[in-house]
Amino acid sequence: MAEIQLKSLAHSYSDMPEGPDDYAIRQLDHVWHKGGAYALLGPSGCGKSTMLNIISGLVQPSEGEVLFDGKRVNELSPRDRNIAQVFQFPVIYDSMTVYDNLAFPLKNNKVPASKIKARVHEIAEVLEIQDKLYKKAKNLTADEKQKVSMGRGLVREDVTAILFDEPLTVIDPQLKWKLRRKLKQIHEQFDITMVYVTHDQLEASTFADKIAVMYGGQIVQFGTPTELFEQPNHTFVGFFIGSPGMNLIEVQRCARGVCFGNTNVSLEPWQVDVLQRTRSTNIKIGIRPEFVEVSSVASDDTFEAEVMDVEDLGTYKIVTVQLDHEKMKVRESEDFAASIGSRVYLSFPKQWLKLYMDEFLVQEQD
Numbered sequence: 001m002a003e004i005q006l007k008s009l010a011h012s013y014s015d016m017p018e019g020p021d022d023y024a025i026r027q028l029d030h031v032w033h034k035g036g037a038y039a040l041l042g043p044s045g046c047g048k049s050t051m052l053n054i055i056s057g058l059v060q061p062s063e064g065e066v067l068f069d070g071k072r073v074n075e076l077s078p079r080d081r082n083i084a085q086v087f088q089f090p091v092i093y094d095s096m097t098v099y100d101n102l103a104f105p106l107k108n109n110k111v112p113a114s115k116i117k118a119r120v121h122e123i124a125e126v127l128e129i130q131d132k133l134y135k136k137a138k139n140l141t142a143d144e145k146q147k148v149s150m151g152r153g154l155v156r157e158d159v160t161a162i163l164f165d166e167p168l169t170v171i172d173p174q175l176k177w178k179l180r181r182k183l184k185q186i187h188e189q190f191d192i193t194m195v196y197v198t199h200d201q202l203e204a205s206t207f208a209d210k211i212a213v214m215y216g217g218q219i220v221q222f223g224t225p226t227e228l229f230e231q232p233n234h235t236f237v238g239f240f241i242g243s244p245g246m247n248l249i250e251v252q253r254c255a256r257g258v259c260f261g262n263t264n265v266s267l268e269p270w271q272v273d274v275l276q277r278t279r280s281t282n283i284k285i286g287i288r289p290e291f292v293e294v295s296s297v298a299s300d301d302t303f304e305a306e307v308m309d310v311e312d313l314g315t316y317k318i319v320t321v322q323l324d325h326e327k328m329k330v331r332e333s334e335d336f337a338a339s340i341g342s343r344v345y346l347s348f349p350k351q352w353l354k355l356y357m358d359e360f361l362v363q364e365q366d
Ligand SMILES: Nc1ncnc2c1ncn2[C@@H]1O[C@H](COP(=O)(O)OP(=O)(O)OP(=O)(O)O)[C@@H](O)[C@H]1O
Pocket: 013, 024, 042, 043, 044, 045, 046, 047, 048, 049, 050, 051, 199
């Protein structure tokens, strides 16, 4: 196991990149600490697989360094890097038995036969495929094959890390949940550094202690699920995490805060200070649907809005309101009674009203 550091990493698949858009990874610095259970979360095409392949050595980065425990490994072959990688589709030998598939990486590493037997049985038990050990892999179901593929990654005790690239895509939804719990349990039991790639936030937060959110070839935030929810560092994190995502509204600078249309939103003095010291015109405010307060009566600091839609999701409701020319989502309890077309009064608790400049969160300096 090792700490994996990515230093000033950048990668373009083009031989002659002309601009930032030609890069799959853009100036990325990151550390995956030893023994952590991490998720790498982001939309399709943001560079997740490229990053994993750079770590395992399948792709040589155009710029920057990959360090394992502080030592540069750019020149090492995938084999010498000793990374186990589990892909979206099973990578197994169909003509071999499950036992031989699991034993293969150990035989390759000249592990003694008695140790191989014990380890194969241990992993088969964890993955609940003991009864399949002497079956030919080609006779397994898709789920079972992917379990074997995972087992081939998990069986080696000496790996630097295990990288999972959307490993549960082909798995039946019910089993998916079970396998994710299993992986978490395996992490706790064996204390291996694991990076789990997904574009599903639920999958990320049930597996990982910390999530790296990737967008446009960069890691825009690395934090716990709670940090990503309560303090999104980037508008993309606000939008991508949560269901529905954060309300984001383009605004202009105004006295004591910001405005859009005829609506003035006052901000904290330190936020106003930052606005006065900077020139960017790309300014947004963000608030999560869960934190917007709705009342049927007006008071100081409330904004009049119209209810446009109410979606009943059983235990709660998602209400769409229109404030000025902006539509916002609000999460309300199941006893929310206002009907479509009625007026409601919104307030934005200061603690949850975020200010973004050039898409990044404006933070209070100590
Ligand atoms: N072999 C390749 N040659 C050229 N471009 C590539 C290659 N592999 C990936 N890309 C491009 O690099 C960018 C990042 O792709 P990558 O596969 O790393 O993203 P991803 O986040 O893993 O996406 P997905 O979730 O769809 O697998 C995309 O624009 C993709 O089209």
